[in-house]
Amino acid sequence: GQSLEQPSEVTAVEGAIVQINCTYQTSGFYGLSWYQQHDGGAPTFLSYNALDGLEETGRFSSFLSRSDSYGYLLLQELQMKDSASYFCAVRGGGSARQLTFGSGTQLTVLP
Amino acid sequence: IAGITQAPTSQILAAGRRMTLRCTQDMRHNAMYWYRQDLGLGLRLIHYSNTAGTTGKGEVPDGYSVSRANTDDFPLTLASAVPSQTSVYFCASGTGLATGELFFGEGSRLTVL
Numbered sequence: 001g002q003s004l005e006q007p008s009e010v011t012a013v014e015g016a017i018v019q020i021n022c023t024y025q026t027s028g029f030y031g032l033s034w035y036q037q038h039d040g041g042a043p044t045f046l047s048y049n050a051l052d053g054l055e056e057t058g059r060f061s062s063f064l065s066r067s068d069s070y071g072y073l074l075l076q077e078l079q080m081k082d083s084a085s086y087f088c089a090v091r092g093g094g095s096a097r098q099l100t101f102g103s104g105t106q107l108t109v110l111p
Numbered sequence: 112i113a114g115i116t117q118a119p120t121s122q123i124l125a126a127g128r129r130m131t132l133r134c135t136q137d138m139r140h141n142a143m144y145w146y147r148q149d150l151g152l153g154l155r156l157i158h159y160s161n162t163a164g165t166t167g168k169g170e171v172p173d174g175y176s177v178s179r180a181n182t183d184d185f186p187l188t189l190a191s192a193v194p195s196q197t198s199v200y201f202c203a204s205g206t207g208l209a210t211g212e213l214f215f216g217e218g219s220r221l222t223v224l
Binding site: 001030031032033040042043044045049050087089091098099100101102103104 | 144154210213215
């Protein structure tokens with residue numbers, strides 16, 4: 001099966017930069033996704049890495065190292081509205097169409 | 112643009128009762144999924160469907176069944192609800208994950224007493 005590990009909580013101040021790490025174990029790997037979820041809301045897609053390297057989308061960037069089974073989400077110029085849970089999710093294992101999610105990282109942005 | 116619609120948004124149910132959570136998408140996505148979310152456990156896949164007419168079991172399928180009669184609808188049925196099925200249920204759809212992107216509904220909060 002697949003397993004993912006990410007920190008349960010991260011706290012940072014407004015304007016700062018924060019990095020949320022994710023390590024994964026999977027038999028067969030297609031890609032790593034990141035999702036954001038505000039309290040009680042639907043998860044929303046942020047980014048996807050299928051190849052090694054950095055993908056940048058505005059204030060958010062995501063990195064993947066397939067050889068290390070590791071990725072991270074980088075949030076720059078933090079804003080209060082970035083307070084949310086962030087999930088990494090791996091596409092792999094027996095079906096390329098399935099996503100397995102980590103337990104999530106609760107990010108709290110302080111003023 | 113509706114995207115994915117789930118119903119009901121919230122339900123309290125007596126143990127032993129049958130319950131169907133409805134999910135409809137208007138994006139013509141081939142793949143659909145049901146996840147449950149419990150505190151500290153993230154999102155766990157219950158069942159999935161890669162295309163209309165086919166379904167598969169995810170990580171936690173016991174006690175649940177699904178059907179996919181057409182592209183748009185993917186209902187999740189609890190045949191005889193138990194308290195451990197108290198959770199928030201999310202339906203999602205995607206084109207086939209070439210981009211790793213799923214589109215989620217707003218969730219159905221189910222409480223089994």
